[in-house]
Amino acid sequence: MKKLFARLSLHADAGKKWVIAVPTLWLGLFFALPFLIVLKIAFAEADIAIPPYTALLSMADQAFDLHVYFGNFVFLTEDSLYLTAYLNSLKMAALSTLLCLLVGYPMAYYIARAKSSTQSILLLLILLPSWTSFLIRIYAWIGILKSNGVLNNVLLWLGVIDQPLAILNTNIAVYIGIVYAYLPFMVLPLYANLVKHDYSLIEASQDLGARRLKSFWNITFPLSRNGIVAGSMLVFIPVVGEYVIPELLGGTNSIVIGKVMWQEFFNNRDWPLASSLALIMLLILMIPIHLFRKHQEKEWEDSK
């Protein structure tokens, strides 16, 4: 990767620098700077003031006072609520990723095998729901899942059940919502991978004596590893911090880090604690992100 950058900068002329300057500025202003602010707040004390935390640097008695407070992080370890929330979030993200993979892989496989004219229609159908607001789509699930909602009414009418199922405000509803919302992020990278596969490899496998399913496991599945990794990352990382879906579809007992952060920030007005929660979450997420990047770099090196 370093070599690539070195090569890029070697050939870079002034024009290229300007091209790079725009995204750099953008990322600096809207990513790095807010992050530094969060970092600063995480090391402050909550205060009844505007803004509601103590300053990192203050000027008093002709001296700079640097006030770095670690109490927030200590507090996070003392109350088991936070550990539970982190673990719940990770579990939710892991299970959702697995579910998305189980549902998304056959979809992506089918689309990749379809006629190219059908492919674009199917891909459009995958993307079409995201043209409506995310929030509205999750609200719609309330209408579907509630005890007198669409799903229960249909099942009652069909006679499959005689009592409405209590799905809304349970973890099941949360998983349904997450799988629904994040499925495109799994399907699209998988599709992009699977569509490039050479079908003659499957024929070769069958020719050498492997049945269809065996050929799939021996050939297609290992060759789609990159798509699986990419799709899983795109689902796992945002789901760890997911707030809207557990809040709207989950029960009050579903403690996830997104909800805890919300409560600390808005209900308790404890900005420093909320910031330190966010910081820890970021550190946790850096592990899979780092692994993903290493994986990609290795792929890139291999493909040279």
Place this chain on the structure above:
Amino acid sequence: MIEPSLSRDSADGHFLQIKSIVKTYDDVVAVNDVSLDIAKGDIFALLGASGSGKSTLLRMLAGFETPNSGQIILDGEDIVSLAPYRRPINMMFQSYALFPHMTVEQNIAYGLKQDRMPKNLIADKVVQMLRLVHMEKYAKRKPEQLSGGQRQRVALARSLAKSPKLLLLDEPMGALDKKLRNRMQLEVVDILESVGVTCVMVTHDQEEAMTMANRIAIMEEGRIVQAGTPRDIYEAPNSLQAAEFIGSMNLFHGTITVDAQDHAVIQTTEVATPMYVSYGVTTAIEDKQVVFAVRPEKTMISREQPDSQYNWCHGVVHDIAYLGGHSVYHIRLDNGKIVYSFMINSDRFADLPTWEESVYVHWSADSGLVLRP
């Protein structure tokens, strides 16, 4: 119909019998009532242009396509209803279809593993196969780290590892450059002969078919035009289609004027001199329209008029393609028709006819062929 076979026909057994195979896609007939007999140990080439149905026929042998009707009998067993993974047939794919995530070793072992062969036997067989194709040093490499020729060797080893009854080669040299192609053609044939496997290959390259195969079938529009040894097909084409497909041919349309037991004379509309062939052409009275054909390398060019009353024509040198080993002369006849003649460049600087020179093209009585239009 014309001449007896010029070389021994190896079809002395019926190892692979293809019987009246028909394959249609929607309304298009891809393979139209094809029947072939292939003997054990044959290297049989299906030669045809793209869309001739040769690949479809090969894919039906492999089991990737099912014929609409007909039988494929391999070693006494009808295999039409067998799935590809059950057939004792292996194929070397045009793109080689090597598994990119497996090493050379793993690729070769793949088929054996599917048969649940014990591990130590697999290892032995893989070593044996690597030795066969001279790839021992590359066992641990991935396909992407190999050159085109090396990939082909691995693909060949993989398709031979299971000791199939029948080996299929789909455009075996299609992915190689010309120089490598010529070397690999002979090397692949050596390997196939050392193993003794029966082989059906598909190619659009007549030189490749003639180099590698001991029997060739020319396919056109889903039908077999002619099947026989390379020599049969070249020297005794049974139809205009076959004659035009292989090599180049000078054709003269005409009618039969003399049709005796041991010779025939054809008067063409294009040249004043009649054509004489040294064999009888049994024709019906009402069916006198024929095509007289002579291959360019069987003709000679001279500056003097031949003293024979048959088998020559006059023209001027229109173009010369100097190809090193031989030159192709394009002779423009008095009526504008172009006749091709090959001249072997045996002398480095001979006094040869040059552009716009008046020349005579002539050939002997046993060089020409009579074909049906």
